[in-house]
Amino acid sequence: MSSKKTPGINSTSTADIAFLLLCYFLMSSSMGSQSGLSRRLPPMPAENQQLEDQKVNRRNIIVVRINSSDRLFAGSEPMDISQLKDRIKVFLTNPNNDPDLPERKLTAIEGLGEEYPVSQGVISLQNDRGTSYQAYIAVQNELVKAINELRDEFSLARYGKVFTALDEDTQEIVKDAIPQNISEAEPVDIGNRR
Amino acid sequence: MSKFSKRPREDAPGISTASMSDIVFMLLFFFMVTTQLRETENMVQVNTPEASEVVKLVRKDLNSYINIGPPIRSLQAQYGNEPRIQLNDAFRSTTDIRDFIAAERESRSEGDRQFMTVSIRADQNVRMGIITDVKQELRRCSALNIMYSARKPAHLE
Numbered sequence: 001m002s003s004k005k006t007p008g009i010n011s012t013s014t015a016d017i018a019f020l021l022l023c024y025f026l027m028s029s030s031m032g033s034q035s036g037l038s039r040r041l042p043p044m045p046a047e048n049q050q051l052e053d054q055k056v057n058r059r060n061i062i063v064v065r066i067n068s069s070d071r072l073f074a075g076s077e078p079m080d081i082s083q084l085k086d087r088i089k090v091f092l093t094n095p096n097n098d099p100d101l102p103e104r105k106l107t108a109i110e111g112l113g114e115e116y117p118v119s120q121g122v123i124s125l126q127n128d129r130g131t132s133y134q135a136y137i138a139v140q141n142e143l144v145k146a147i148n149e150l151r152d153e154f155s156l157a158r159y160g161k162v163f164t165a166l167d168e169d170t171q172e173i174v175k176d177a178i179p180q181n182i183s184e185a186e187p188v189d190i191g192n193r194r
Numbered sequence: 195m196s197k198f199s200k201r202p203r204e205d206a207p208g209i210s211t212a213s214m215s216d217i218v219f220m221l222l223f224f225f226m227v228t229t230q231l232r233e234t235e236n237m238v239q240v241n242t243p244e245a246s247e248v249v250k251l252v253r254k255d256l257n258s259y260i261n262i263g264p265p266i267r268s269l270q271a272q273y274g275n276e277p278r279i280q281l282n283d284a285f286r287s288t289t290d291i292r293d294f295i296a297a298e299r300e301s302r303s304e305g306d307r308q309f310m311t312v313s314i315r316a317d318q319n320v321r322m323g324i325i326t327d328v329k330q331e332l333r334r335c336s337a338l339n340i341m342y343s344a345r346k347p348a349h350l351e
Contacts, residue, residue: 012211018218025225034257034313035248036343044333129323133316134243136325137344141245148247184329 037140041184060102060120062091066139068130081138088146092119092178111173122181143182150178238263238280243318245344256310257341258298260291262324263317277320279328291331315343 064084065073072079074087094101102121109116123143127136151163151174159166163174240263251257261280265273278285281294299307312332316325332340 011215014215015211015218018215018222022218022222022225025222025229028229034251034254034341034343035345036242036251036313036341037245037247038249038311038339038341041329041333041338041340043336043338044330127322127326129321129326131322132318133320133322133325134318136322137243137245137318137342140342141247141344144247 037137037144039140039182039184057103057120059100061122061124062088063124063126064139064143065126066128066131066135068128070132070135072135072139081142084139084142085146085149088123088143089150091123092121092146092150094119094121107176109173109176111169112177116177118177118179122183124183140182144180147178147180151175154178235283236261236280237266237269237283237285238278238317239266240315240317240343241319242315242343242345244347245342246347248344248346251311251313251341253309256302256306257313258295258310259313259315260294260328261315262320262328277317277324279324288327288331291328292335295332295335295337309339310337311339311341312337313341313343 062075063073064075067073072081072084074084075091079087091101094104102119104117104119106115107118109118125139125143148163154177155161155163155166155170155174158174159170163171166174238261240261262277263280264270264275264277265285273285279287279291281290286294295312299310302310314325314328329340332338
């Protein structure tokens with residue numbers, strides 16, 4: 001009877017609608033990117049095991065303390081946070097072979113081809129229960145910054161690139177040469193000890 | 195030279211855009227499947243501290259979050275404004291962390307379990323006491339890979 005053709009639905013705008021949705025998901029999926037400071041906790045000693053006195057030479061350890069009013073002490077001297085990075089760098093490099101600073105032990109590193117004097121220094125970070133999280137992270141950040149700068153210096157001298165520009169295997173070599181020895185010791189109440 | 199101009203000018207055939215929507219839909223489905231919208235609601239205010247040396251998280255799917263901070267405004271009448279620990283979508287205490295970690299471990303495939311990371315998202319004004327408790331509990335559960343959530347200072351971005 002009726003020879004009228006049904007008009008087709010105009011579908012040119014579906015692409016636009018889909019683009020709109022696409023843009024929404026593109027934006028929302030990249031927004032929640034997480035960043036932070038990565039750490040590895042030491043394993044808990046077993047209950048019955050006596051806490052052994054770890055024989056770390058006195059010169060090899062620097063105690064960084066933050067007390068309950070967010071004051072910083074590095075190696076028992078009060079210090080501003082802006083000085084901490086340089087103090088740690090001197091501690092880890094020991095440029096003048098000071099007998100009070102950590103020894104550097106010649107270690108063969110796989111892939112480096114020669115022995116490199118690896119610093120034996122350990123940074124021991126202690127905090128009080130009343131320390132604010134902000135101050136704690138600021139100190140953690142300075143410690144990482146000191147180590148990152150040392151790694152960059154090492155990478156530039158050896159490979160002519162900064163640490164992050166190196167490939168993964170080379171990064172491992174640099175990590176072996178300049179280890180990140182930050183120990184978050186057993187919690188002690190600094191406030192009560194004095 | 196004359197090779198190109200010899201042909202008589204005719205209307206270039208229009209490119210059919212009918213398949214464009216199909217292509218875009220395909221992209222759309224891809225992003226819809228891969229995107230992870232936040233599945234839990236924040237019940238604590240978390241203003242993460244700033245740190246310049248932050249690194250990006252490599253695998254987001256292997257991450258579990260522990261939020262620590264004062265309860266949000268609407269819950270302060272009920273819970274006060276002392277910092278609390280939020281696991282999934284409820285306030286918990288440090289003793290519940292063990293179960294939380296066990297459940298998180300269970301939900302990951304066996305090969306991935308050793309790479310699991312616990313992200314501590316704590317407010318910058320929280321005291322270290324509560325975080326030390328959490329850290330000790332995590333050590334007891336041998337969930338040793340942790341990450342202190344922090345953001346890059348605005349001027350370095």
